[in-house]
Amino acid sequence: MATKPVKLLGFWDSPYVNRVQFALNLKSIDHEFIEENILSKSELLLRSNPVQKKIPVLIHGDEPICESLNIVQYIDEVWTDGPSILPSHPRDRAMSRFWAAYIDEKWLPLLWEVYEAKEEDSRTTLLEKVREGLVLLEAAFVKCSKGKAFFGGDSIGYLDIALGGCLGWLKGIEKLASVKLLDETKTPALLGWAETFCSNEAAKNVVPEPEKLNKCLKEFQAQAAAATK
């Protein structure tokens, strides 16, 4: 099953796509990356994800799998040769899933809202919420990592991937708004984790550079605004 061809439909500026890229790299899975233009979706994307019409989509053989965290779990379950992504104990798996859900429901959407914020006041409020979330994630990291480098312990795990995907936008916002969101006082452990994560083989050519990302997102926002007029 693991030998069928693998394609990833996505775009490099998306945290959701980055997550899948980390997982594919961790497991050393050969794959074809098909770049999608979100404002002009391909037939392949619309056919593969007719319900949500969103990236990322992993196409394994001719079967599509959608939703980033879903795809990461799928990769972990099919490619069992490589390092495990989810922890082995059900309780630790539940912890990882709980925090990944927190990130996706409560925290990651805030980052996009920062990029979309038109007024300074709303941006400031949002940044405060982002920081509050990071404090919670700092505590989660300390608990999950048990003194090791990653949420997953010695190696990158599910929660590293879930949060690692957000690092592109997080660093982009730090640059855009000239702020520090991960800092030595409130989130020292996460600050160290981010550096370790970004220099890891699975992540280093994936996490976008802040300037390149911000330029790309700005262009996207302009195109999206023009398209709705």
Next chain:
Amino acid sequence: MEEVKLFGHPASPFSCRVEIALKLKGVHYDFIAEDPSNKSPQLLQYNPVHKKIPVLLHNGKPIAESLVILEYIDEVWKTNPILPQNPHEKAKARFWANYVEEKCLPALFKTFWSVGEQYDKDKAEAGEVLKFLEDELQGKKFFGGDSIGLVDIVANFMAFWFRTIQEALGLDVLTKDNFPKLWEWAENYVNCSDINQFLPPKDKLIAIFPPPYMGQHLVAFFQSRLAAAAAAK
């Protein structure tokens, strides 16, 4: 000796999901009913992030968030699997469970709060969301196939809570005519003995909806809609 406790509410679809799963697996548990307007210190201790039910306590260790709890239960107790074994089928089940939770739930409940043109618009949007589920049920009794699976458990609010309140308000979002497969699924679902023992009585559900934390203005709006619907009958 396993110790399993569930912090929940007898009228909550979210804690109901966990009860269904525990029943399917034959797991004995203590149910601790929480009052949302007066949360216990234990609940706040076990779920400090969201401060909500359900929370499963297994041998003293808490797990929160119903979808996380469901996967945990499936991994710990192997009888009557809720998720398929095949990774691709499993991924599909997780996809639909998320779709039901993140798209269906808000789209359906939105229709309770709008009137006139806005209601027509919200009803149409809910219809667009439900269409995919209607298609997914073709040739199947349940989303899980012949037996109840993860998606069915997560969609419990659709089968019972939504339809009960929809009926009381005289709405027509999810009907036998417009979504025959979903309607049939819902009827089969609420008649399952593994499920219906956990469903609150309809009049009790209507009496306590919406929960006060949603805001007094919504409570008042709902009451007036109920009265209008009753008068129209």
